[in-house]
Amino acid sequence: MSGRIRNHRMASKVVEADEAARLIPAGANVGMSGFTGAGYPKEVPGALAKRLAEANASGDPMRVSLWTGASTAPELDGALAEADGIELRLPYQSDPVSREKINSGAMDYTDIHLSHVAQRVWQGFLGPLDVAVVEISGITEDGRLIPSSSVGNNKTWIDQADRVILEVNSWQSEQLEGMHDIYYGTALPPHRNPIPLTEPGDRIGVPHLECPPEKVVAVVETESPDRNTVFKEPDEVSRMIAGHVLDFLGSEVRHGRLPQDLLPLQSGVGNVANAVLAGLGDGPFHELTAYTEVIQDGMLDLIDSGTLRTVSATAFSLSPAAVERFNNNAADYRERILLRPQEISNHPEVVRRLGCLAMNGIVEADIYGNINSTHMMGSRVQNGIGGSGDFARNAYTSIFVTPSTAKSGAISTIVPMVSHVDHTEHDVDVLVTEQGAADLRGLAPRQRARKIIEHCAHPDFRPALRDYYERSLAGSHGGHTPHLLDESLSWHVKYLREGTMRA
Amino acid sequence: MSGRIRNHRMASKVVEADEAARLIPAGANVGMSGFTGAGYPKEVPGALAKRLAEANASGDPMRVSLWTGASTAPELDGALAEADGIELRLPYQSDPVSREKINSGAMDYTDIHLSHVAQRVWQGFLGPLDVAVVEISGITEDGRLIPSSSVGNNKTWIDQADRVILEVNSWQSEQLEGMHDIYYGTALPPHRNPIPLTEPGDRIGVPHLECPPEKVVAVVETESPDRNTVFKEPDEVSRMIAGHVLDFLGSEVRHGRLPQDLLPLQSGVGNVANAVLAGLGDGPFHELTAYTEVIQDGMLDLIDSGTLRTVSATAFSLSPAAVERFNNNAADYRERILLRPQEISNHPEVVRRLGCLAMNGIVEADIYGNINSTHMMGSRVQNGIGGSGDFARNAYTSIFVTPSTAKSGAISTIVPMVSHVDHTEHDVDVLVTEQGAADLRGLAPRQRARKIIEHCAHPDFRPALRDYYERSLAGSHGGHTPHLLDESLSWHVKYLREGTMRA
Numbered sequence A, B: 001m002s003g004r005i006r007n008h009r010m011a012s013k014v015v016e017a018d019e020a021a022r023l024i025p026a027g028a029n030v031g032m033s034g035f036t037g038a039g040y041p042k043e044v045p046g047a048l049a050k051r052l053a054e055a056n057a058s059g060d061p062m063r064v065s066l067w068t069g070a071s072t073a074p075e076l077d078g079a080l081a082e083a084d085g086i087e088l089r090l091p092y093q094s095d096p097v098s099r100e101k102i103n104s105g106a107m108d109y110t111d112i113h114l115s116h117v118a119q120r121v122w123q124g125f126l127g128p129l130d131v132a133v134v135e136i137s138g139i140t141e142d143g144r145l146i147p148s149s150s151v152g153n154n155k156t157w158i159d160q161a162d163r164v165i166l167e168v169n170s171w172q173s174e175q176l177e178g179m180h181d182i183y184y185g186t187a188l189p190p191h192r193n194p195i196p197l198t199e200p201g202d203r204i205g206v207p208h209l210e211c212p213p214e215k216v217v218a219v220v221e222t223e224s225p226d227r228n229t230v231f232k233e234p235d236e237v238s239r240m241i242a243g244h245v246l247d248f249l250g251s252e253v254r255h256g257r258l259p260q261d262l263l264p265l266q267s268g269v270g271n272v273a274n275a276v277l278a279g280l281g282d283g284p285f286h287e288l289t290a291y292t293e294v295i296q297d298g299m300l301d302l303i304d305s306g307t308l309r310t311v312s313a314t315a316f317s318l319s320p321a322a323v324e325r326f327n328n329n330a331a332d333y334r335e336r337i338l339l340r341p342q343e344i345s346n347h348p349e350v351v352r353r354l355g356c357l358a359m360n361g362i363v364e365a366d367i368y369g370n371i372n373s374t375h376m377m378g379s380r381v382q383n384g385i386g387g388s389g390d391f392a393r394n395a396y397t398s399i400f401v402t403p404s405t406a407k408s409g410a411i412s413t414i415v416p417m418v419s420h421v422d423h424t425e426h427d428v429d430v431l432v433t434e435q436g437a438a439d440l441r442g443l444a445p446r447q448r449a450r451k452i453i454e455h456c457a458h459p460d461f462r463p464a465l466r467d468y469y470e471r472s473l474a475g476s477h478g479g480h481t482p483h484l485l486d487e488s489l490s491w492h493v494k495y496l497r498e499g500t501m502r503a
């Protein structure tokens, strides 16, 4: 019995990954742990992928549907997609192999608001959850499960699955025990009650996951690290974006619209978001809180520097260096960090109540402030909407950030009309590029257009945007949101034909 | 002192409407009561419109910004727009004159989720609220205000305004007293607490509006009726839509995904929504509840027939015949009806907790299930998003309904790509036309397209939709949401050129 499995009955269920993977039937709905490259199972997915690939090669095809918390890692999403083993994938992914399969039509992908996943599974129309495969960092004497570096949908997977396969990962810090807050108070309507959380640091649940032991059909041991990708050092563009965000927040404080210690921060995934966090560390703010999805390197820095006093999230997403720092001081961080199920970290009720300041990255925005977070040229999905809708709709102030150009300047991220909409103008308060910030609050579409073009668009693209807008004003069917529909997507069409949006 | 004004101090403030209107300064932000044609001030707006028109004619132009609950009536929105007296209008309107002014560029209009309005005004970036003009049905001995046929944002207007003008309307039933539930527990973050509402019928506030008497600068008396438009008798198309909605709900109950008495209903504005309610009266359901914005005729029928036991809303929207029925039995209806501020009737926290079944009308949907609720041909605003986003995003099940064609069949309401997005695919569970229902839950975009085309589109337009979709599958940049961007809006372009989407 390894030191991490302190319960005898559970210890007796230890098997090799291959054996565990054989317990997953063809066509199963499988719920796996994992959120932004943290806390995903490391062994069973590979063994399952091998089985699926062999079956597919032998002419007796086999696939499963894969449900997760959010994105995972090459060893999970990559391996299963490579094996052509995924029928349907939900709710968020960012894996390059999966992306290819989805966009080639070989794999179906259902992109869902992250706060909606648990209730949709409970609701039942996705079918039964056959097997859960969940990474944990240990099992207590009395059989409770100590979560690892993400919580995601693990509570739901364990509650809903017919069978549970556990991966006990001794690479994860033992000090994680006590950091999690698993809320068991959710229910389906008409049995729902208020979620009793009024501060980011409130503990409303228990530190362990509960699982009836008879459900556990296999326990697999591993000591493999999380994915842990390195962040790009903030470049000049990211630093300028961060500067504009800080200026906006500072001005809100000066106008008495935000308290000195702001409101709980939410910060999206990606390099730009990480750079904004780095910028906050240099800013005038102290004793802040975060109520967010993911803890990136930047958040850890802010805790170290005293800028952040409490962070609530559902997962880590750290570079290898930051993981080492975390693992060496996990007991200290435990005083300041809570990991919750994603139905709570992203819950509209809580995000609205706390009044989060939401900051998320985008693919493109249009001159009226509609946002595309997911689809390149309107059709090719990049990652997915993730939790951005949970936060943007319910935030106290919803900020979106992006460089003003992409692909070495060939693409303007400010376009006449977005090629896909994930967030409508109603959920976009402030748009920020390295060129500046457009405060869109309270503005009508025509006012928004002028502000976005002059404050956010790259100067190279401003004349063409002004030209489109002026001609739309004159020639549009209706003048509330002026558009020339035979031209509104022509920038994308041009890019697809010529590889550039430039004239 | 009229019977409706039972407080001496308030009675001493009674003036004519002209005099009251003169208390509204040029350039003011004015918050008026009114929601879907109920409970709007009947006298002061007309007097104000006269003043504005005279000022504008005399070459000394004068305008105000108009904030309301939602749509009002010709005597308010129509009169002020006609006088060219509105600088900025928020958050929802449906007035024909305003619509023309907005779409001609003469008037700015900021369309806001109805649950967001109160917090945005408190937040302060819209500027101060200078004057509130609020209809009430009476004033108690101790100076509390008895609301009338809508609550809307009245609590916020009274709390926030520097000066308050009251219109006491003795046309409104005296029996309204006690029907309202005004919740005074909201706050700005970080001071927010859970909203203690777990059943549609829960009373969490007080029946009166509170207003410091020194704020009241004028009281105007009136006995004019609410707008009260007649609903169209449900036609064959509406009846078929209602039938498909009922079939869906019945099937959910049979599958154990909904309780026998369903979950709280939300029903949008318009004739189709009213027809669905009529259909419910013929259905197998009893003892239902509604947690919705507006009480239309259909809801009153359902209360009378025992189908509905409790309705929570923020306003009435009744035909003249239904108003008479209501006014004659207001004391009885008071047992079953509650009117709340719109920040509570539409609150994401409450809508999500209760698990509302949302049913809303649309302008058009695309083959992937994105919804346009507001813009004709992508540019001409019809009404606004209203509360549809509050409900669709947070509902247990979000249903959208529309006839499959408009303008005598020249327009397909199912198009390759919507010309404007108000609700993304993520917030659309079921799409219903007279042709049938497409249950989109859990489906990937390519699966959605097939279902929407085959179940919802009009047979005349199906071949062209299939053709677009098949060619997109083959020729799209990315295959997740296949599109041909140089064609995706061509149906709208054709309609604008030729007056029809037909080949």
Ligand SMILES: CC(C)(COP(=O)(O)OP(=O)(O)OC[C@H]1O[C@@H](n2cnc3c(N)ncnc32)[C@H](O)[C@@H]1OP(=O)(O)O)[C@@H](O)C(=O)NCCC(=O)NCCS
Pocket (backbone or CB within 6 Å): A267, A268, A269, A270, A271, A272, A273, A293, A360, A361, A362, A363, A364, A373, A374, A376, A377, A382, A383, A384, A385, A386, A387, A388, A391, A403, A406, A407, A411, A412, A413
């Ligand atoms: C939108 C999103 C992809 C941006 O991520 P990022 O790391 O900040 O963005 P980058 O600038 O590195 O762009 C990523 C890629 O998209 C490309 N890109 C960016 N904008 C583009 C545009 N308008 N058109 C085409 N490609 C574009 C970049 O060139 C880059 O491509 P590469 O990987 O081939 O170099 C990311 O924020 C996301 O997935 N968001 C949706 C989910 C979300 O918001 N989650 C947080 C909620 S808590």
Ligand SMILES: CC(C)(COP(=O)(O)OP(=O)(O)OC[C@H]1O[C@@H](n2cnc3c(N)ncnc32)[C@H](O)[C@@H]1OP(=O)(O)O)[C@@H](O)C(=O)NCCC(=O)NCCS
Pocket (backbone or CB within 6 Å): B267, B268, B269, B270, B271, B272, B273, B293, B360, B361, B362, B363, B364, B373, B374, B376, B377, B382, B383, B384, B385, B386, B387, B388, B391, B403, B406, B407, B411, B412, B413
């Ligand atoms: C979308 C909406 C306008 C539909 O209302 P409705 O009464 O059910 O719809 P109708 O079928 O009567 O259509 C209204 C008009 O739009 C026209 N129309 C409908 N679909 C159209 C389309 N796709 N293209 C162009 N015109 C269209 C109709 O022909 C009709 O025009 P007319 O007045 O000139 O005859 C209405 O539901 C709305 O404003 N919704 C947004 C707000 C909302 O959902 N509120 C409820 C939240 S609680």
